[in-house]
Amino acid sequence: MPAAIPQRIAFWGSSLLALEMAAALSRAGTEALIVEPDPHDRERLSAILSRAGAHVALHADFPPLPYDLICDAGTLPLRPFPPAPLATLSPARTIPLALALDLHHLPGLPALLEVGLPETGTDLSGLSHALGASLALRQGISPSPGARLQNALWRAADDALLNGATLWEIDEDLETAGFAIGPYAAQDICGLEWALVLRKLLSPHCKNPITPRAYAEGRIGRALGWGWYRYPGGGGRVIDPLTEDMATEEARFAGITPAHRPMAEVRAALLAAMQSEARALASEGVSPETIRLAASLALGCPAALLPL
Numbered sequence: 001m002p003a004a005i006p007q008r009i010a011f012w013g014s015s016l017l018a019l020e021m022a023a024a025l026s027r028a029g030t031e032a033l034i035v036e037p038d039p040h041d042r043e044r045l046s047a048i049l050s051r052a053g054a055h056v057a058l059h060a061d062f063p064p065l066p067y068d069l070i071c072d073a074g075t076l077p078l079r080p081f082p083p084a085p086l087a088t089l090s091p092a093r094t095i096p097l098a099l100a101l102d103l104h105h106l107p108g109l110p111a112l113l114e115v116g117l118p119e120t121g122t123d124l125s126g127l128s129h130a131l132g133a134s135l136a137l138r139q140g141i142s143p144s145p146g147a148r149l150q151n152a153l154w155r156a157a158d159d160a161l162l163n164g165a166t167l168w169e170i171d172e173d174l175e176t177a178g179f180a181i182g183p184y185a186a187q188d189i190c191g192l193e194w195a196l197v198l199r200k201l202l203s204p205h206c207k208n209p210i211t212p213r214a215y216a217e218g219r220i221g222r223a224l225g226w227g228w229y230r231y232p233g234g235g236g237r238v239i240d241p242l243t244e245d246m247a248t249e250e251a252r253f254a255g256i257t258p259a260h261r262p263m264a265e266v267r268a269a270l271l272a273a274m275q276s277e278a279r280a281l282a283s284e285g286v287s288p289e290t291i292r293l294a295a296s297l298a299l300g301c302p303a304a305l306l307p308l
Helices: 016-028 039-051 125-131 145-162 167-177 183-190 192-202 210-216 242-253 263-283 288-299
Strands: 008-012 031-035 057-059 069-072 086-088 099-104 111-117 133-139
Touching: 008 016, 016 031, 016 039, 016 099, 016 125, 016 192, 039 057, 099 145, 099 288, 111 125, 111 145, 111 288, 125 133, 133 145, 133 288, 145 167, 145 183, 145 192, 145 210, 145 242, 145 263, 145 288, 167 183, 167 242, 167 263, 183 192, 192 210, 210 242, 263 288
Parallel strands: 008 031, 008 069, 031 057, 069 086, 086 099, 111 133
Antiparallel strands: 099 111
């Protein structure tokens, strides 16, 4: 018998992950609402959700209702919340005694819900069922294996860009090698904000300017029609030649002379970064099965490309 889905879940602020979860929960029958104090942001979010066909209520504050779960999206200042279990959607900010939720959802793959627990005994099967996601539990609220593997691949890809690789060639090469989706197309789905959150938390000393500049230029992700690629009319991805110009310019500012490298060499460097992070996870006691699941569902990486 399927687990009973949650009745009501609220989100404090918004991120692409919060919007994705709220939309998925509303389609499953959960009453999902987003609390956003700014009226202009509420109007913007309403338009995004309407385009996605999601029935999600937006409020200036929490209505006086019972909640099964309150999720902090990490985009607004912390505040006292109504009585309810709490979860954080941003690994860069943890609420004391909160769950830490990461939802990875790539085209053609089952969703993966990775949950960090402050203690055992929390039943999240209903939430997993409502989101249609495979559930992976971990102790503690540190970043999930999927998030760590994402960060490792994405940082290595940015380094390759700064040194002369071409963004869409990286995506095409990895997809030809067996990835369900390339790293930059995947970032457009997750949102570039998520890539920056992971970088701040897991690679705080990284000086690569590519992703921060892209985000500052307004490249938010596919949900808003422009990320690493353009999505005219909400359709499929279209190469944006300005990304190559941006990478070339940032390399010049950094005093780097870009050099063409064979894609096989670039691919080997990207896979090596993933394998290094996978070994670190294994050394911390994460099982090979969990690492493979995270690599598959959070990155679209086939098991054959990540030997453990």
